[in-house]
Amino acid sequence: MLFFILRRLVLLLPVLFGLTVLMFVIARVLPGDPVALAAGPNATAAEIARLRAEFGLDQPLLMQYLAYAWGLLQGDFGYSIFTRRPVADDLIAFLPATLELVFAAMLLAVVLGIPGGLAAAVWANRWPDYASRVAALAAISMPRFFLGLLLQLLFAMWLMWLPLGGRFPIILDPPAFVTGFLTIDALIAGDREAFVTALRHLCLPAIAMCLSPLATIMRMMRASTIEVLQQDYVTTARAVGLSPRLIVFKYVTKNALSATLTVIGLYFGWLLGGTVLVETVFDWPGIGLYATRSIVSQDFMPVIGVALAIGLLFMVVNLIVDVLYGVINPKVRYT
Amino acid sequence: MSDAALPPPPESARSLAWRRAFFRFRQSGLSMLGAAIVLLVIFVAIFGPWLAPFPEHVAGGVDTANRFRPPSWAHPFGTNELGQDVFSLVLAGTRISVLAGLGVVVIAALVGVVVGAIAGFAGGWTDEILMRLTDLKLVIPGLILAMAVAAAMGPGIVNMVIAISLAWWPGFARLVRGEVLAKKEEAFVTAARAIGASPARILFRHILPNIVSPVMVKMSLDMGFAILTVASLGFIGIGVRPPTPEWGTMLSVARAYMPDFWWTAVFPGAAMFLAIFGFNLLGDGLRDVLDPRARR
Numbered sequence: 150m151l152f153f154i155l156r157r158l159v160l161l162l163p164v165l166f167g168l169t170v171l172m173f174v175i176a177r178v179l180p181g182d183p184v185a186l187a188a189g190p191n192a193t194a195a196e197i198a199r200l201r202a203e204f205g206l207d208q209p210l211l212m213q214y215l216a217y218a219w220g221l222l223q224g225d226f227g228y229s230i231f232t233r234r235p236v237a238d239d240l241i242a243f244l245p246a247t248l249e250l251v252f253a254a255m256l257l258a259v260v261l262g263i264p265g266g267l268a269a270a271v272w273a274n275r276w277p278d279y280a281s282r283v284a285a286l287a288a289i290s291m292p293r294f295f296l297g298l299l300l301q302l303l304f305a306m307w308l309m310w311l312p313l314g315g316r317f318p319i320i321l322d323p324p325a326f327v328t329g330f331l332t333i334d335a336l337i338a339g340d341r342e343a344f345v346t347a348l349r350h351l352c353l354p355a356i357a358m359c360l361s362p363l364a365t366i367m368r369m370m371r372a373s374t375i376e377v378l379q380q381d382y383v384t385t386a387r388a389v390g391l392s393p394r395l396i397v398f399k400y401v402t403k404n405a406l407s408a409t410l411t412v413i414g415l416y417f418g419w420l421l422g423g424t425v426l427v428e429t430v431f432d433w434p435g436i437g438l439y440a441t442r443s444i445v446s447q448d449f450m451p452v453i454g455v456a457l458a459i460g461l462l463f464m465v466v467n468l469i470v471d472v473l474y475g476v477i478n479p480k481v482r483y484t
Numbered sequence: 485m486s487d488a489a490l491p492p493p494p495e496s497a498r499s500l501a502w503r504r505a506f507f508r509f510r511q512s513g514l515s516m517l518g519a520a521i522v523l524l525v526i527f528v529a530i531f532g533p534w535l536a537p538f539p540e541h542v543a544g545g546v547d548t549a550n551r552f553r554p555p556s557w558a559h560p561f562g563t564n565e566l567g568q569d570v571f572s573l574v575l576a577g578t579r580i581s582v583l584a585g586l587g588v589v590v591i592a593a594l595v596g597v598v599v600g601a602i603a604g605f606a607g608g609w610t611d612e613i614l615m616r617l618t619d620l621k622l623v624i625p626g627l628i629l630a631m632a633v634a635a636a637m638g639p640g641i642v643n644m645v646i647a648i649s650l651a652w653w654p655g656f657a658r659l660v661r662g663e664v665l666a667k668k669e670e671a672f673v674t675a676a677r678a679i680g681a682s683p684a685r686i687l688f689r690h691i692l693p694n695i696v697s698p699v700m701v702k703m704s705l706d707m708g709f710a711i712l713t714v715a716s717l718g719f720i721g722i723g724v725r726p727p728t729p730e731w732g733t734m735l736s737v738a739r740a741y742m743p744d745f746w747w748t749a750v751f752p753g754a755a756m757f758l759a760i761f762g763f764n765l766l767g768d769g770l771r772d773v774l775d776p777r778a779r780r
Contacts, residue, residue, distance in 0.1 A: 290761035295753035306743035422625025
């Protein structure tokens with residue numbers, strides 16, 4: 150097991166190299182003046198010249214890349230003009246909020262999507278299946294930021310059931326920092342009121358975010374369940390006289406899950422990308438909102454930093470999914 | 485010499501397959517609905533500026549005396565913070581969104597076909613290097629990559645289309661490479677080689693025409709997502725600049741006036757949803773009829 154994980158880690162190295170090269174190319178080689186961008190719109194010519202020397206832009210590209218990669222290794226992601234802090238510090242401060250949102254959305258999508266897909270497969274080609282197909286396509290077609298605005302309009306502005314945005318009211322004291330996830334921290338602190346407050350803020354953004362992965366997980370689960378239902382051992386189980394419920398829940402679900410799990414891993418990365426839009430709508434203080442605010446104020450380094458951070462997270466999640474996949478499906482284990 | 489004496493040429497297998505596919509496509513109500521929505525969207529994209537009841541607003545004119553009028557007969561979608569007719573803006577915005585989406589898909593398909601065909605046909609080191617390049621797509625979500633590129637290149641619709649295409653082509657490259665690899669082993673390629681056709685001729689005349697349909701399906705499947713991505717970047721604020729009407733940008737402006745003047749946000753958003761939904765329905769239907777593996 151340990152060897153399997155180590156091997157996967159080594160295989161990540163070329164991917165990591167690719168990611169840094171890509172970001173380097175975007176930051177340094179693309180048309181547009183990165184120095185002027187990094188210096189901000191109000192920089193003087195002297196400031197730009199000083200920054201140009203500081204960036205080492207007179208060096209050959211290879212040396213520039215090495216310097217850049219060396220800086221990354223030391224946690225140097227550049228400097229944000231907008232927050233006036235190193236980008237790495239900002240990322241660490243904003244990341245827990247993003248992760249909490251992504252996990253909440255994923256949880257919703259899995260908890261609703263897997264039973265939904267099972268149901269669609271069991272009633273395949275009858276009306277629940279057709280309805281779920283149209284609903285899934287509609288969910289995938291729904292822009293998350295528009296859905297977010299609609300949810301805000303309905304639940305926060307008209308019905309006033311849930312807060313409009315933000316993560317925690319400024320006037321209240323957030324629970325003590327343990328995991329960075331406010332809901333979990335509140336539970337650890339035993340503060341029921343804070344937990345409810347945090348959960349109420351989490352509700353709408355998580356719903357806006359989960360719809361499209363929910364639809365995909367449902368369709369995936371449906372397809373793989375139908376495939377498993379046609380296997381010989383299911384026919385055997387049916388012939389032996391096991392109840393349909395037992396067959397579906399005990400023998401089919403587990404086998405159908407392993408294909409779906411890969412999609413969940415892929416979607417995790419996709420959610421990390423989509424978090425930018427939802428965070429912007431709900432003023433959720435994560436790295437996505439950080440990136441959009443930076444883009445709007447032409448603050449360039451944080452955007453690259455966020456892209457790098459999301460790329461790294463994406464890789465880690467795919468590693469975890471690979472390992473989990475081995476746990477669920479012994480056939481692929483440790484090969 | 486006259487052809488009159490010859491019997492009519494037998495219908496080629498290819499055109500028969502297309503007719504069969506079209507028949508199956510018509511059997512599905514959802515696919516037809518998708519096709520109808522797409523036709524409507526394309527119609528509006530072409531004729532939108534002439535259909536708009538207030539063309540002067542599309543050009544950037546304002547009417548501050550009529551700010552925030554709720555939906556009425558004169559203004560079916562109401563008016564916005566500048567007194568502009570939202571219905572006219574939504575109609576005119578269709579063209580930008582469809583053109584930008586089309587631009588993304590076409591550029592991505594062209595680059596992807598070239599890279600994928602070369603990789604699949606040449607094999608060896610060329611293949612290895614090109615495929616590692618496409619793996620970059622697996623490293624980072626497309627929207628984030630497009631954001632970073634758009635941020636580096638500055639705002640504007642052309643830059644935005646380029647930025648999104650850069651994140652988009654690897655999908656096409658993978659698809660085309662797989663298809664080329666499969667077709668390369670077919671008997672008709674061996675036959676072409678046997679009669680001395682050059683590699684370029686084999687690739688362009690024999691292999692590529694045979695992989696048009698999966699590429700078309702992917703283009704139509706991707707069209708909805710391309711429009712969505714364009715609108716997303718507009719919403720973030722790095723897409724099209726006002727006064728050019730674009731759905732995502734309109735939504736990001738309308739956000740600020742939301743509870744009371746909901747119509748400035750809801751109608752552009754609904755138009756966006758309808759267009760994306762139509763393309764997705766159509767793409768889904770096309771995939772069902774053209775890709776036997778997806779049929780069940």
